[in-house]
């Protein structure tokens with residue numbers, strides 16, 4: 001049977017939090033047989049008041065267009081979680097199947113945190129593939145469950161020919177300086193222990209196998225050093 005193999009990874013900045021120059025990003029994975037897999041979709045077109053510290057840049061639709069792609073060309077949307085800066089354009093991809101951790105999707109309807117963009121992520125259930133924990137989606141593409149930031153958050157591992165393995169931590173580790181076994185001083189956070197457990201899970205993974213690159217979810221300094229679309233990693 002013919003199986004897709006991951007060929008390219010594109011990085012797209014679709015918005016920012018200007019006060020701290022924090023980038024809001026999405027990723028596109030392309031396979032050798034022409035599949036387009038989007039990872040997150042960025043901010044909503046109209047930013048809700050409770051997240052007004054964010055601003056839109058060139059959005060995911062425009063950036064895909066620059067690569068010659070229409071929203072309907074996206075086969076799969078890997079949804080790392082339903083925060084407003086990650087799932088804000090999910091509704092645009094009307095031909096895609098969404099892949100999300102089951103615990104995250106089941107928690108979302110009753111969690112006010114995701115309410116403002118519910119119309120985006122609350123898609124017909126037959127278009128959503130609920131997954132449980134770590135899994136290999138296809139050769140070179142793996143989901144890694146990293147709860148803590150929110151229940152059922154997922155990070156993504158992309159294996160490329162030239163670059164090697166790339167870990168997209170997403171919000172499990174938003175900043176490179178937090179990628180450490182040291183305890184963070186954020187004791188007030190009730191999720192601190194789970195965040196730490198997921199950080200250590202990713203650190204263990206990076207220690208076990210050689211990684212070409214670890215890309216953090218919102219790291220302004222690192223972002224400047226990375227290749228952005230239309231350039232790509234292969």
Ligand SMILES: [Zn+2]
Pocket residue numbers: 083085086171217218
């Ligand atoms: Zn985020």
